[in-house]
Amino acid sequence: MDESLSYESFFEGANRATQKAMDDHANREFDEFALHSGVAVERLAKAALVRVSPLYLVEMRNNNTDMLLHFGGGLELPSDKVRTIGAKDALARLRKLQILPADSQLDTLIDMRNGVAHASGGEGAKFLLPTFARAVEQILGHLGESSERFWRHWASAVRMGLNERESEVTREVHLRIRQARHRFDERFVGLPEGARDLVVGAPQRGQGDGDRPYDAPGRHRDHHHGRLGDLPRVRGPGIGDDEPNESVQHRCHPGPRRIPLPHLPPGAEQLRGDQGVRR
Known part of the structure; x- marks a missing residue:
């Protein structure tokens, strides 16, 4: 046959x-x-x-x-x-x-x-x-x-799908999680070892330090005490009486320059604290 x-x-x-x-x-x-x-x-x-x-x-x-x-x-x-x-x-x-x-x-x-x-x-x-x-x-x-x-x-997805002790909604959620995990793992098939770990460990949008504005215009940070204060007012060519000279900040308050930080969702700042990366 x-x-x-x-x-x-x-x-x-x-x-x-x-x-x-x-x-x-x-x-x-x-x-x-x-x-x-x-x-x-x-x-x-x-x-x-x-x-x-x-x-x-x-x-x-x-x-x-x-x-x-x-x-x-x-x-x-x-x-x-x-x-x-x-x-x-x-x-x-x-x-x-x-x-x-x-x-x-x-x-x-x-x-x-x-x-x-x-x-x-x-x-x-x-x-x-x-x-x-x-x-x-x-x-x-x-x-x-x-x-x-x-x-x-x-x-594991099949075991969850057959678990009658869980509600239909719970089984569906767990199944989707396992399916999503499988699709994610499939993207790294054939790639060098460690590629998946690099992606998993990379900062996501809205996390880490990268694109949050430095500070509001007209303000500077006292790097020694962590306080915000007014920029010095100076007079000179092209500078108005009430206009702060941004360059004076670096001459009067030398210190490490802060890398801009990303925009964080509400409540995230309280969790992360003031952890700006300095260089």
């Missing part, structure tokens, strides 16, 4: 489709999620069936004995002539074997998958991630396969 119909082939195909489905959901591409999650469930269901017997994949239509003989190993058929059951039939057989329970939400996901494949929208699949994860977990448990290895970096 063709290697593409082996347990390993179906299982690996299900794993690839699952990773794509989780990425789609994280990127809020719910039509693609419906498509890939449906493919993943179908291939995983077929993996479970073929492990029991390849004959369980035979499509029983038109008394096609050639297909039965092919899956039984008694007849070779060209690969383009081989047909297997669809997702709905695969799930129905797993339920008859008591490997999967009946689940109308899972049936809805498969319907959405077929709808997306025929150009219909799949936006409603947004809320079916727990349904998808639950079906996969049930089949993996029957097969004795590692859940951690199958979900890979999505394992």
